Amino acid sequence: MDSAPPAPPSSPSPWLPFESRRRARDEKREAVLRAAVQLFLEQGYHRVTLNEVAERLNITKPALYNYFRGKDEILFECWSMGAELVDSVITEINAGGGSGLAKLRKLVHAYAGLMATDFGASLVRFDLRDLTERNAGVARAAKKRIDTTFRKYISGGIDDGSIRPCDPKLAAFAIAGALNWIGHWYRRDGGLSPSEIADEFTVRLTEGLATEGRQQMTKKTPRAPQRRNSGRATTGKKRTGGGTR
Amino acid sequence: MDSAPPAPPSSPSPWLPFESRRRARDEKREAVLRAAVQLFLEQGYHRVTLNEVAERLNITKPALYNYFRGKDEILFECWSMGAELVDSVITEINAGGGSGLAKLRKLVHAYAGLMATDFGASLVRFDLRDLTERNAGVARAAKKRIDTTFRKYISGGIDDGSIRPCDPKLAAFAIAGALNWIGHWYRRDGGLSPSEIADEFTVRLTEGLATEGRQQMTKKTPRAPQRRNSGRATTGKKRTGGGTR
DNA sequence: ACTTTTTCTTACCCGTGGGTAACATATCGG
DNA sequence: CCGATATGTTACCCACGGGTAAGAAAAAGT
Numbered sequence: 001m002d003s004a005p006p007a008p009p010s011s012p013s014p015w016l017p018f019e020s021r022r023r024a025r026d027e028k029r030e031a032v033l034r035a036a037v038q039l040f041l042e043q044g045y046h047r048v049t050l051n052e053v054a055e056r057l058n059i060t061k062p063a064l065y066n067y068f069r070g071k072d073e074i075l076f077e078c079w080s081m082g083a084e085l086v087d088s089v090i091t092e093i094n095a096g097g098g099s100g101l102a103k104l105r106k107l108v109h110a111y112a113g114l115m116a117t118d119f120g121a122s123l124v125r126f127d128l129r130d131l132t133e134r135n136a137g138v139a140r141a142a143k144k145r146i147d148t149t150f151r152k153y154i155s156g157g158i159d160d161g162s163i164r165p166c167d168p169k170l171a172a173f174a175i176a177g178a179l180n181w182i183g184h185w186y187r188r189d190g191g192l193s194p195s196e197i198a199d200e201f202t203v204r205l206t207e208g209l210a211t212e213g214r215q216q217m218t219k220k221t222p223r224a225p226q227r228r229n230s231g232r233a234t235t236g237k238k239r240t241g242g243g244t245r
Numbered sequence: 246m247d248s249a250p251p252a253p254p255s256s257p258s259p260w261l262p263f264e265s266r267r268r269a270r271d272e273k274r275e276a277v278l279r280a281a282v283q284l285f286l287e288q289g290y291h292r293v294t295l296n297e298v299a300e301r302l303n304i305t306k307p308a309l310y311n312y313f314r315g316k317d318e319i320l321f322e323c324w325s326m327g328a329e330l331v332d333s334v335i336t337e338i339n340a341g342g343g344s345g346l347a348k349l350r351k352l353v354h355a356y357a358g359l360m361a362t363d364f365g366a367s368l369v370r371f372d373l374r375d376l377t378e379r380n381a382g383v384a385r386a387a388k389k390r391i392d393t394t395f396r397k398y399i400s401g402g403i404d405d406g407s408i409r410p411c412d413p414k415l416a417a418f419a420i421a422g423a424l425n426w427i428g429h430w431y432r433r434d435g436g437l438s439p440s441e442i443a444d445e446f447t448v449r450l451t452e453g454l455a456t457e458g459r460q461q462m463t464k465k466t467p468r469a470p471q472r473r474n475s476g477r478a479t480t481g482k483k484r485t486g487g488g489t490r
Numbered sequence: 491a492c493t494t495t496t497t498c499t500t501a502c503c504c505g506t507g508g509g510t511a512a513c514a515t516a517t518c519g520g
Numbered sequence: 521c522c523g524a525t526a527t528g529t530t531a532c533c534c535a536c537g538g539g540t541a542a543g544a545a546a547a548a549g550t
Contacts, residue, residue: 047374051537059497059499060498061538065539070538173423177425177430178419208450273527307510307511
């Protein structure tokens with residue numbers, strides 16, 4: 001018979017029922033976040049009790065208070081995990097070169113993929129009003145940074161000629177909205193893989209913006225490649241995402 | 246001489262503090278919904294108490310139970326108001342003619358406008374998990390109808406040649422996502438009017454799909470482009486209708 | 491071994507807010 | 521004017537769940 005404690009379905013907890021509990025503190029902390037984010041997404045923050053979170057980890061509620069100040073802090077930390085993912089994506093894109101359109105496409109692709117992860121989805125499915133005013137402020141700032149990045153890539157693309165003139169603010173809203181919505185409808189057991197979604201959205205959300213979008217038009221390189229060069233001469237190998245579709 | 250009780254700021258309640266309370270039942274019921282939807286959007290369903298809703302209407306909590314079975318039914322009825330708005334829009338579009346693309350544009354335009362209303366926003370900002378299983382089922386069905394309509398217009402447009410071949414499912418997700426997101430960021434006191442948003446989104450979300458997007462391609466303009474320019478008073482560069490370039 | 495510190499459990503508190511019972515007061519048909 | 525019916529009010533109940541206190545049980549230090 002299975003006298004050994006039955007392993008929980010997925011992402012096994014560091015606290016096995018009666019076993020060695022010698023993991024590092026940070027690992028446990030993160031395990032709490034993984035369990036919590038999953039439950040919060042499944043059932044919604046307000047319907048999840050700390051007892052449930054604890055139970056899923058084979059511990060009891062007060063034990064959670066060794067790692068977090070309270071429920072809202074757990075929520076915030078989950079949210080922050082997602083924000084960090086996005087921030088690192090942005091940092092990486094900024095580090096690389098490319099036209100505004102190329103950067104935008106990279107961002108769209110990576111962001112779409114993130115929306116299919118738990119922490120990524122938490123970014124758009126959690127209600128910031130559940131946080132303390134202080135944490136909500138941090139979160140708002142992070143959102144602002146992300147939004148600004150979208151706009152920056154778009155207006156940068158307009159300047160360098162890779163994107164047709166448009167209102168960067170509304171274009172960013174439209175693109176970010178379509179992406180954020182992924183976090184609401186994506187299901188792991190659905191018919192679509194994250195990479196399929198990311199590939200398709202990268203095309204769909206930028207095809208209307210590109211100056212050289214279809215096979216038509218003069219197929220010349222981006223017209224008048226950046227003359228308003230503010231420093232970094234990123235010319236190099238552009239090839240604005242033309243590839244595989 | 247306004248010796249009468251001072252009217253509350255906006256959307257005056259039928260229950261004036263000590264005055265005639267002789268309005269029809271349905272009007273009162275709807276007044277409850279208007280007050281509720283506003284509070285739910287402002288603060289979030291779980292943070293709004295029935296006492297608050299009642300207070301805003303100059304009544305007390307138990308009085309609400311004359312019109313609704315409970316809090317969750319109020320939520321559902323608010324949601325339904327939004328759903329009915331969308332349904333009537335769809336019915337009207339279906340009644341009219343036009344290519345798939347034309348219908349899609351009408352839907353995008355109307356839907357964007359709805360997202361800037363309280364009941365419209367409630368459609369995407371309320372959590373269906375707060376409803377009873379029965380009501381949640383109704384809501385899911387309504388959402389399904391809306392989604393189906395988007396896809397139908399798109400695949401219809403592909404068939405009639407007004408829309409370039411693409412995956413209708415993902416295209417619908419992208420468009421609906423961008424639109425739904427309006428319900429999350431739109432603020433009445435922001436710098437953008439609903440009609441500006443609707444106009445811009447109508448262009449932005451369909452320009453990538455149209456077979457005749459830019460100045461080339463066939464001539465069969467299905468309908469005259471909406472010259473409904475109501476007020477183009479914002480940031481200078483914005484050529485909504487024209488496919489110039 | 492022994493203390494000390496960290497981690498976790500049992501048992502409890504208590505504010506909150508949806509919901510109800512019982513009663514009061516309009517409103518209306520006649 | 522009078523009961524019947526809608527409509528509101530006051531006063532209360534109580535389940536729920538976040539949070540805490542006090543102490544057991546490991547881990548770690550000595």
